[in-house]
Amino acid sequence: MLSTKVLCNLVNRTCVVVKKVAVIGSGPAGLAAAAQLNYAGHTVTVFERDEKPGGLLRYGIPDFKLEKWVIDRRVQLMEEEGVQFVCHANVGVNVNVNDLLREYNAIVIATGSTVPRNLEVTGRDADGVHFAMSFLKQQNKRVDGSDPLANAAIESNILPDQLLATGKHVVVIGGGDTGSDCVGTSNRQGARSVTQFELLPQPPASRSEAMPWPTYPMLLKTTTSHEEGCTRQWAVNTKEFIKDENGKLKAIRLVDLEWKASADGRPASFTEVAGSEREIPCDLALLAMGFLHPQFEGLLEQLEIERDERGNVKASEKQYQTSLPKIFAAGDARRGQSLVVWAISEGRECARRVDEFLNNGSSILETKDATILQAFA
Ligand SMILES: Cc1cc2nc3c(=O)[nH]c(=O)nc-3n(C[C@H](O)[C@H](O)[C@H](O)COP(=O)(O)OP(=O)(O)OC[C@H]3O[C@@H](n4cnc5c(N)ncnc54)[C@H](O)[C@@H]3O)c2cc1C
Numbered sequence: 361m362l363s364t365k366v367l368c369n370l371v372n373r374t375c376v377v378v379k380k381v382a383v384i385g386s387g388p389a390g391l392a393a394a395a396q397l398n399y400a401g402h403t404v405t406v407f408e409r410d411e412k413p414g415g416l417l418r419y420g421i422p423d424f425k426l427e428k429w430v431i432d433r434r435v436q437l438m439e440e441e442g443v444q445f446v447c448h449a450n451v452g453v454n455v456n457v458n459d460l461l462r463e464y465n466a467i468v469i470a471t472g473s474t475v476p477r478n479l480e481v482t483g484r485d486a487d488g489v490h491f492a493m494s495f496l497k498q499q500n501k502r503v504d505g506s507d508p509l510a511n512a513a514i515e516s517n518i519l520p521d522q523l524l525a526t527g528k529h530v531v532v533i534g535g536g537d538t539g540s541d542c543v544g545t546s547n548r549q550g551a552r553s554v555t556q557f558e559l560l561p562q563p564p565a566s567r568s569e570a571m572p573w574p575t576y577p578m579l580l581k582t583t584t585s586h587e588e589g590c591t592r593q594w595a596v597n598t599k600e601f602i603k604d605e606n607g608k609l610k611a612i613r614l615v616d617l618e619w620k621a622s623a624d625g626r627p628a629s630f631t632e633v634a635g636s637e638r639e640i641p642c643d644l645a646l647l648a649m650g651f652l653h654p655q656f657e658g659l660l661e662q663l664e665i666e667r668d669e670r671g672n673v674k675a676s677e678k679q680y681q682t683s684l685p686k687i688f689a690a691g692d693a694r695r696g697q698s699l700v701v702w703a704i705s706e707g708r709e710c711a712r713r714v715d716e717f718l719n720n721g722s723s724i725l726e727t728k729d730a731t732i733l734q735a736f737a
Contacts, residue, residue, distance in 0.1 A: 378403055379465040379718045384451045384659065387415020388700050389691025390470035391434065392707025393714070397468075398443045400715045400725050406443060407460075409450035411506060415472055417700065418504075419497045422541050424548070424584075428504060452658030466686050466714045469673055470707060471659065473692035477649040479533060483601030488609030492538045492648035495523045499545050525551040529641045531612050532556045532590075533598055534648030542646045544585030555591045555640065560627055561619050562594040570625020578626065595619060595630070599637060601645060611639045651697040663687065672696050680710035681717070688714050 379402050383394045386408040398404045412418055414431040439445065449455045460467055476491045478484070498508035508522065525546035532542040535558030546554045563580045571577045586592065593614070600613040616636035622628035653671030654660060660667070666674040666683035673689040675681055680688045690710035691703040705728070715723040 380405070380463065381466045381468065381714060381718075382407060382460045382464040383468045383470060384460075385415060385470035385472060385691070385693070386410075386413035386435075386445065387470060387472050387691060388417055388703035389472075389693075389707040389710075390415065390468065391438070392704040393468045393470060393690055393711045394443050394707075395438055395441075396708050396711030396725050397714060398438070398441055400711070400723065402715070402718065404443045405464075406445045407449040407451050407455060408445065408447045409453070411447055411501075411510060412504075413445050413447065415470075419500045420493060420538070420541070422496065422500060422545055423503050424544055425541065428500075450658070452660075452662050457659060457662050461686075464686075465718055466688065468707075468710060468714060469659070469665075469682070469687060469689040469693055470691045470703075471654050471693045473651040473653055473672070473697045474655050475652045475671075476647065477652055479598060479647055479649065481598055481600055483603055483609075485607075486601045486603040486609040486645075487607050488643050489601050489645045490521075490523055490647065492532070492534070492542050492646045494521075495525075495646050496538070496541055496545060498523050499549070523644070525549040525554075525644055527552055528644045529553045530555070530644045530646065531640070531642040532646045532648055534558070534650065535560070535592075536648065536650065538650075539646075539648035540581075540583040540585045542648055543590045544583075544588060546644075546646075547585070547588050547590070551644075553591070553641075554589065555593060555642075556586075557593050557596050557598060557614065559597060559617065559630075560595065561617075562592075568625065570621070597630075597632065601642075602639065609643055609645060610641065612642045612645060613637060613639050651692070653696065654693040670696055680706070680713045686717070688717075 381397050381402045381404050383390045383406045386406050390406055394404045394406050413435050417426060417431055418428055451457055476493060501508040526549045528551055530546040530551045532539045535556060539556055543554050543556055563578045565580045567577050595617045596614045597617055598612055599615050601609055602611040602613060604610045616633040617630040618633050619627040619630045668674045673682055673693050675689040675694050680690055682689050688710050690706040692698055709727055712723050712725040712727045715725050
């Protein structure tokens with residue numbers, strides 16, 4: 361049974377003037393924010409620079425981990441509920457950000473953390489060294505039946521080049537989720553060999569004394585992609601990409617590392633093991649060492665929005681409001697490279713703050729702090 365107060369609030373809510381909200385970016389943070397703001401009664405338009413909505417759910421995570429019909433179904437439901445999606449809309453490039461500021465009552469920046477960490481060693485310019493996302497995005501487009509090179513030019517980290525692992529010795533540099541997705545994709549494309557480098561030593565399979573409950577445990581993660589076939593090299597550093605006479609990558613020089621632990625038992629510093637330098641054959645190297653921050657050029661620079669010390673859009677985790685009053689930020693663009701669950705959570709929480717901003721501090725949207733009924737209690 362709804363209390364009288366809840367009913368009054370809901371009735372009052374129907375008198376609220378509908379506001380227009382622009383969500384920039386259609387990854388999990390943008391989708392979650394858009395769905396909630398639409399649910400709150402606002403007119404929501406999602407601007408996405410790529411061909412289709414979904415962000416890294418569609419173009420980063422491979423189909424063997426997340427089939428894309430799941431995103432299509434969700435987007436279709438949102439469209440039927442009234443959310444408008446505008447694709448090929450690169451805000452700050454072919455969509456003028458000042459037009460959005462004029463036309464919308466609030467804006468949510470959910471543009472992700474897209475600038476990849478580079479590896480500046482000798483031979484980095486070899487033909488055959490690429491960022492992981494260039495490789496993964498192309499494959500996701502191929503599987504989708506679209507042109508793997510479409511839209512490549514507008515993204516600084518995507519090269520207009522067909523990247524395939526077929527018949528190649530592939531080395532994936534970086535041991536996280538992105539690296540693991542490169543391993544699975546390389547195997548599916550028929551790589552000759554797949555090796556994955558990790559700077560850190562191999563973690564234990566279960567909690568050690570250095571990581572007692574409830575601290576976050578650094579445990580060995582073996583994904584289905586690893587199980588499908590891959591040589592994992594732990595505590596190694598890349599010294600050089602070795603080219604042939606035509607500038608093509610032919611090998612990688614690596615070295616073993618000896619790690620010293622800090623007082624709490626976690627790996628803290630390393631030295632190279634003398635005499636351990638060696639070469640392994642490689643004609644495709646994929647850099648999967650994480651992402652630094654959102655792209656500055658275009659949207660963020662034009663807005664002159666404040667950024668935090670890591671380069672992410674500055675906005676508090678409680679308020680999600682940026683240095684510009686009607687602009688909010690959520691997901692990887694705000695918190696840095698993270699996880700899908702965090703992006704969804706941030707999108708929902710941010711929507712609540714946007715709704716409050718548009719409705720003089722009141723909102724019918726749930727937050728982590730209050731369910732819909734508590735919000736009106
Ligand atoms: C390869 C890979 C595998 C991953 N695997 C996992 C996993 O298994 N589990 C997990 O939890 N997390 C995983 N992650 C992390 C997860 O995908 C991200 O944390 C999450 O997608 C972030 O969501 P987001 O909405 O903030 O940003 P994104 O998903 O990055 O979406 C941002 C969107 O904004 C768009 N955009 C950017 N700039 C503009 C602009 N100016 N105008 C219009 N649109 C713009 C982009 O095109 C993109 O669609 C993985 C990440 C990668 C790269």
